[in-house]
Amino acid sequence: MALLLLVSGYAIVAWQIVRFGNQTSVALADAAVVLGAAAWGNKPSPVYRERINEAITLYKQGRVHWIIFTGGSPQSGYPTEAEVGRHYSIVYGIPRSAILVDIESRNTWQNLELARDLMGPAGIHSVLLVSDPLHMKRAIAMATDLGLHALPAPTLSSRFSSWTTWGKFLWRETWLYIHYEAFGPGLQTAPEVSPRPEGQDDRI
Numbered sequence: 576m577a578l579l580l581l582v583s584g585y586a587i588v589a590w591q592i593v594r595f596g597n598q599t600s601v602a603l604a605d606a607a608v609v610l611g612a613a614a615w616g617n618k619p620s621p622v623y624r625e626r627i628n629e630a631i632t633l634y635k636q637g638r639v640h641w642i643i644f645t646g647g648s649p650q651s652g653y654p655t656e657a658e659v660g661r662h663y664s665i666v667y668g669i670p671r672s673a674i675l676v677d678i679e680s681r682n683t684w685q686n687l688e689l690a691r692d693l694m695g696p697a698g699i700h701s702v703l704l705v706s707d708p709l710h711m712k713r714a715i716a717m718a719t720d721l722g723l724h725a726l727p728a729p730t731l732s733s734r735f736s737s738w739t740t741w742g743k744f745l746w747r748e749t750w751l752y753i754h755y756e757a758f759g760p761g762l763q764t765a766p767e768v769s770p771r772p773e774g775q776d777d778r779i
Contacts, residue, residue: 589749595715596708600726605699606675607639607728608690610683610706610714611646614659622707625730627660630705631667633728639703642669643693645677645686683710684760687718694723703728709744713752717760 607630612623619627630642642664646656657676665671675697677689694702701724704714708729718725 585749585753588753589745592709592712592745592748592752595712595727596710596729598711598727599729600703602703602726603638604701604703604726605639606641606643606694606697606702607633607705608643608687608702608725609645609660610686610704610710611644611656611660611680612706614646614654614656617654617659617662619656619659619663623656623660624663625732626705626707627663628667629728629730631664631669633703633705634669634673641673641675641697641699643675643677643690643699643702645680645690647677647679647681683714684717687714687721687723691721691723700724702726705730707744709741709748713748713755716752716755720760 609626609630612626613620614623618624627644630639633639634642644657644660644664646660648655655676655678657678661671661674661676664674675690675693677686677693680686680689690702694700702718704711704718704725705728706714711727711729715725715727
């Protein structure tokens with residue numbers, strides 16, 4: 576009976592994560608905050624590319640005036656995720672002057688915490704969070720706890736290679752969300768990035 580209740584509770588939270596990820600804000604904001612994902616050398620992984628493209632679209636639609644890229648490097652000598660995002664967006668027409676970068680963060684909490692540190696000096700008070708739909712519920716919960724005025728802007732297309740990959744991501748996000756709600760950020764400060772060969776995208 577206890578096992579059935581545990582499984583049922585887990586499934587309910589997973590459904591809430593899926594449903595929340597389908598919500599998107601149509602509001603204007605000062606900036607888009609792009610949560611980090613894997614970079615393959617000097618180019619973004621497919622998952623990260625979709626996040627960057629979403630932020631570029633928001634900027635070109637006039638819905639934001641800044642883009643904040645977040646994310647450090649999995650190890651010394653690799654470009655940071657934020658720098659890869661900045662370079663890609665400049666190539667696609669975003670002015671360098673409209674971009675801020677955090678090159679130190681290694682997980683979602685740090686992404687948001689260091690983005691917040693960049694916001695104050697730039698006069699940024701509201702943000703649209705850009706990430707994959709399944710990541711959005713945990714990210715918004717963290718942003719709210721950090722005192723950010725943040726609304727969801729999930730990617731319109733997510734580059735999952737298969738339903739198996741999608742399911743693994745949902746399982747992982749459900750576990751991380753439950754941990755966060757139960758214990759706060761203390762258990763979520765370990766790096767979510769790790770060295771990986773080109774072709775692998777586990778930073779989502």
